[in-house]
Amino acid sequence: xxxxxxLLRAEWVKLRSVNRWLLTLFGAAVLTIGISxxxxxxSSTDVNEKPNFVIGPAGTAVAxxxxxxxxxxxxxxxLTVKVGSLVPQDEPDERDSRDGKMTKLKDPSxxxxxxxxxxxxxxxQSGASYAAVSxxxxxxxxxxxxxHTDIAGxxxxxxxxxxxxxxxNVVTAYQSADGGSWxxxxxxxxxxxxxxxxxxxxxxxxxxxxxxxxxxxSSVAARTTLATGTFDNVTMTGATAAAWQTEAVKQPQDxxxxxxxxxxxxxxxxxxxGTYTVTGIGxxxxxxxGDDPVESSLLGVIAGIMALIAVGVLFATSEYxxxxxxxxxxxxxxxxRVLAAKAVVLGGVAFVLSLVGVVAGYLIARPxxxxxxxxxxxxxxxxxxxxxxxxxxxxxxxxxxxxxVFAMAVGLLLRHSAGAITLTIVLVILPIIVxxxxxxTVLPKLLMYATLAGGMATQRAKPPSQTLAEPWSLIxxxxxxxxxxxxxxxxxxxxxxxxxRRDV
Numbered sequence: 289x290x291x292x293x294x295l296l297r298a299e300w301v302k303l304r305s306v307n308r309w310l311l312t313l314f315g316a317a318v319l320t321i322g323i324s325x326x327x328x329x330x331s332s333t334d335v336n337e338k339p340n341f342v343i344g345p346a347g348t349a350v351a352x353x354x355x356x357x358x359x360x361x362x363x364x365x366x367l368t369v370k371v372g373s374l375v376p377q378d379e380p381d382e383r384d385s386r387d388g389k390m391t392k393l394k395d396p397s398x399x400x401x402x403x404x405x406x407x408x409x410x411x412x413q414s415g416a417s418y419a420a421v422s423x424x425x426x427x428x429x430x431x432x433x434x435x436h437t438d439i440a441g442x443x444x445x446x447x448x449x450x451x452x453x454x455x456x457n458v459v460t461a462y463q464s465a466d467g468g469s470w471x472x473x474x475x476x477x478x479x480x481x482x483x484x485x486x487x488x489x490x491x492x493x494x495x496x497x498x499x500x501x502x503x504x505x506s507s508v509a510a511r512t513t514l515a516t517g518t519f520d521n522v523t524m525t526g527a528t529a530a531a532w533q534t535e536a537v538k539q540p541q542d543x544x545x546x547x548x549x550x551x552x553x554x555x556x557x558x559x560x561x562g563t564y565t566v567t568g569i570g571x572x573x574x575x576x577x578g579d580d581p582v583e584s585s586l587l588g589v590i591a592g593i594m595a596l597i598a599v600g601v602l603f604a605t606s607e608y609x610x611x612x613x614x615x616x617x618x619x620x621x622x623x624x625r626v627l628a629a630k631a632v633v634l635g636g637v638a639f640v641l642s643l644v645g646v647v648a649g650y651l652i653a654r655p656x657x658x659x660x661x662x663x664x665x666x667x668x669x670x671x672x673x674x675x676x677x678x679x680x681x682x683x684x685x686x687x688x689x690x691x692x693v694f695a696m697a698v699g700l701l702l703r704h705s706a707g708a709i710t711l712t713i714v715l716v717i718l719p720i721i722v723x724x725x726x727x728x729t730v731l732p733k734l735l736m737y738a739t740l741a742g743g744m745a746t747q748r749a750k751p752p753s754q755t756l757a758e759p760w761s762l763i764x765x766x767x768x769x770x771x772x773x774x775x776x777x778x779x780x781x782x783x784x785x786x787x788x789r790r791d792v
Contacts, residue, residue, distance in 0.1 A: 295629035303633060306606070309599050313641050316595035316688075320645030321652060323588030328653035331584055333661040340539050341575040341666070342415030345479035349577065349665045350435040351494075352414040353539045353570025356407065357519075357557055358488030361527035366453040367406055367487055370467060372518040372563065374446045376402035376425045379496040379513060390498035390509060391728065393754055398438045399573025401426035402493040404517030404566070406452040408459060409486050410478070414537050417480040420490070420572070421461035421473060423448050425515070431461040433476035435574050441473040446517070457481060467521065487524075488532065489564070491517040494571035499754050502727035506757040508578075512569055520563040532564075539570070578756065581662040582670065582680050582749035585653035589684055589747060592645055593691055594713065596638055600695030601708040603634055608703050623787040627700070631693050631780060639689035646684045647672070676749045683746035683765050690769075690776045691716065691740065697779035701786055716740045723759030732759040740775055742768035 304310060344350035382389050405422025419433040421441070429441030429448060441463050449464040460475040493515035500507045534557035556567040606612075650672060663669065670677055691712075699708040719741035723732040736742040736759055744760035745752075745768030753761050760768060 292625060292629065295625055296633055299629045299633040302607075303603065303637065309602065312595050312599045313637060316592040316599075316638075317641045317645035317648070319595055320586075320588040320592035320642070321649045323591040324586055324649035324653040325588075325656060327587030328585055328656035328660070331657060331660055331662070333579065333666075335577050335666045336661060336663065339666065341577075342539065343665050344415050344435040344574075345417045346434065346436065347665065348435075348668065349575040350415060351539065351571040351573055351575045352416075352435070352537060354403075354490045354492035354537050354572055355557070355566050355568025355570075356409075356412060356486075356488060356490045356535050356537050357532050357564060357566055358407075358409075358412065358486040358490075358535065359530040359532055360484055361408075361487045361524075362484045363527065364453075364455050365408075365487060365527040366451065366525045367408075367489075368449070368451045368467075368521070368523045369406055369489055369519045370449050370521040371404050371423045371446045372520055374402055374404040374423055374425055374491075374515060374517045376493055376515040377513040379511065383498050383509075383511070390500045390507070393497035393499045393508075395497065397573070398424070398427045398430055398440070399432070399571065400494050402491070402513075402515035402517075403430075403572070404446065404491045404515070404519070405489065406450050406461075407488065407490050408452060408454055408478075408481065410480050410482055412486055412535050412537055414539060417478040419452070419459035419461075419476050419478050419481070421450050421452050421463070422490075423450070429463050429473065431473045431476065432572070433459070433478050435572065437476050439474040439476070442471060449521075452487070454481070454485075454487075487527075489517075489519050489522070489566065491515055491566045491568035492570050492572050493568060494573075497755075499729075500727075501729060501732065501754070501757070502725060505724075506755060508755045514567055514569045516565065516567045518563055518565050522562075522564065532559075534566075536568070537570070576750070577666045578753065579662065579667070580748055580750045580756075580761075581654065581657050581667050582650070582677055583747045584662065585650045585657055586646055586680070586684060586747045587653075588649050589646065589688065590744070592642065593688055593716065596642070596688055596692040597695040597712045597716075598709055600634060600638070600692040601699035601705055601712065603630065604696045604699030605703055605705045605708065609705075624784050627780065627784050627787060630696060634696055635689045635693045638692035639685050642688035643681065643685035646681050646688075650677070650681060670749070679765070680747060680749050683769055687743040687746045687769055687772055690772045691743065694740070694772070694776040694779050697776065697783040700783040701779070720744070720759065724757060726759075729754050729762055733762040736760050736763045737767065737771060740772055743772035744768065 341349040402425040403422040407420040409418035410416040428443035431439040449467040451462040461473040495510040695712045702708040719739035
């Protein structure tokens, strides 16, 4: 053979000369497409029909509920206040439900927790454009705007002096420990801030989420919380001061939720000796409904994997069964090069056909999911050219190709087709089953980090989540692909060692 290129051509001829292998490889792509479409047609949601979110300035789903003490101002203005205290409601780490214990969801988001601070807003309609600077119970001082922009100030808790200045369309925020020496946090330009806007101070307290995972499913419950903040040394310049008004900015279903839970209207406002006390509930920030439509459009990946595993094993074991391996090693005594050529050819073909399968599956299944409710505003109307979708499609195809090469290496080690196919499938499917049954999040997460099933995370467009039943949703896509790559590298290393120590 003329070098490594000749080896590649020889292995390609072997692969394409067996019709059932080619049919199975193409069948893997067809299965990926077909099962993805079936899954999309069988999935539905009414989250857009019964929303508890509003549409923000960017046209996406947001949460916008809080207690607002405000007055109208026209033109440029500066509002300064001392946040004397912020007392959030304490929530236990666990709570009982009809299904057993539920654990408090750990949320690193800067939008989570209780907030007390200053805000200027396009009226008092929920979802309207705004800019706010506040003290957070969990994340220090923050400058936030239009539900997506977040700028961290100096990490600090109440008491803290805050200042919000509007100049034209630009809003600038400052903080101070003593009211004398001020530090600029940053500036933002809200999407729509009219000449006459509402300015004032506010308190919010995001609901506490509890989650229970296990027995093949997941359950999420939200517990409404409240917080109380005190404000004093309130001064405003650049505008004529008016009487302060108090208002509860609400989500569409807030009144219904409070009524079901038997809770009274908890927004409260009082003033004594120049100190204002405000109690509020609700959350301000982006709203994620949990489900991942991109992942849901690739349900057929698991079916495609099964077909690819069979081809991978047979590509290795058939030469031993027919005795052709002796001819191969006679032509190329360096067995490591033969193994490398097999891996490159099989992996390359598997990647190309898998990519065709996932791309076509996405293009066919995603419109069906949109028709069944997985559409804006609750879900972004992403396209196949979006970077996150491209990442999902490429990494999913890479995961399928790596598993195919891993199956080939197992076939070379065992030299028994049925045993190698069964073992590889079990190594993928068993962790998925076990991870879905295990309670909590720690053990399923560790299982995904330690097994081939973690590669299923390549299908996720959204960040890791503890709220979904799929155990691979607990880890990131690159971590999952790295686990599969490590398994494949080890399996190839063992196969190389086995080839070198055996006669044939």
